[in-house]
Amino acid sequence: MAALLLAGCSVTVKDPGYTPPAPLPPLEQLKQAALTDAAPFAAAGDVLAFVTADRNIVCALTSARGPHLDLPYEPNNFSDPGNRKLDTVPVAHCELAVYPEPKEADITDTCSGTGLGYLGGSALLTQGKTTYGECRSGVSAMEAAYGPRGSVRGGTGSQGKGPQEPDPQGNKDIAELRVLADGVNLERNGLRCSAYEGGVACGNISGGVAFFISRDHYELVPPEGKNTVAAPSKAPKSP
Template sequence: MLAALLCITATGCSVTTKDPGYVPPAPLKPMEQLEKAPLAEAKAFSSGTDVLSFITADGTVACSLTSARGEHLNLPYEQNRYTDSANNKLPIVPVAHCELATYPAPQPGDIKDDCAGTHLGYLGGVALLVPESAGYGECRSGVTSMEATYGPKGTKAGPLTQLPVLPDGQTLERNGLRCSAYNGGVACGNVSAGVGFFVSPERYELIAGPPANSPKAQPEAPKTP
């Protein structure tokens, strides 16, 4: 305190003290974050391709704004069959795909695949957004690429370690879909449709958007004096 008084007396400098009663504002909801957050320069995340890929600063989530042909995703850090000639007849769909190093299990209501009739092996750690819907989890045996790289027994080596970091609070956009690093995880969504997801090591959220048959708000009729 004496040092602060001497500082003010001698130089006129100010001393900042923390307000013990200050409560930081709550984070925006995922779709609000995607709509309002500043867009990052896409070129830094493209590696000369049409795909935008990034990892969060804490190394817990890696995502790509990319394309899919059927179930085949064009992911630069994983082997895939996206470019196989047999898949050329399939329509190209813009998607957002995220993987986590550690992750929550899917809720029973979010399990959308019976895994070839076995009802076994539907695991979390992966989220996928297409223009009209979002899902969490997939049928697989083993770990995600992120888990193999940055999980508890991760190697800390491989192509995922070369991904650029998307700073917290910034957003990328490709073909109408956006992803934003915020609130300890990543939100991705189709803002115009109100569809998206949020994923983090602790929790996930799927945003379904308004019902297709929901009535649109009608403008108010002019009032007569």
């Protein structure tokens, strides 16, 4: 940028030769961004959850028992007595309201052998693995709330159903979750998430594994510097 002094006033004009720096890769963003205080993002138990400023992404730094995730914004079986014998591991999970389709190479489930129903709009990070998409019938909670036909209008609570009584387990509707500001990190049990460049990166720095998701593309960073899978989107979609 250049400043011109005219009659005691400064006028800023764009420098035609200026090229903005490229955005940081997901792992670099997670390494370099400052950590923010986790307390305001407490959702239920020791789970941390947030939404992005544009209300397109909701994420939770949480735990899993087998395939059962402890999510404050989705019904789940994490606490069922039969699942308590399973190992509890830290994970990061995100959902999108508007999202790209998964690449064929990233489809990791046959959906009970049907080969149908594997949809984009969700990402999962464990200590050593990332996935994009899942077998799902219908829409996710985030898509139901903020997708093209979503029911939330101006954050009315309980996915558009008006103010509700507090959940006894401390769970929160997506509309009640705090916004994670761009450019900062939230961390729980060695996993970090950062909102930047119109999306969210989550990763395990020590394991060298991460993902980045946004409304028009996603990127999976496998562990140990294996080939990164970057998927530009076809048209963003919401089934």
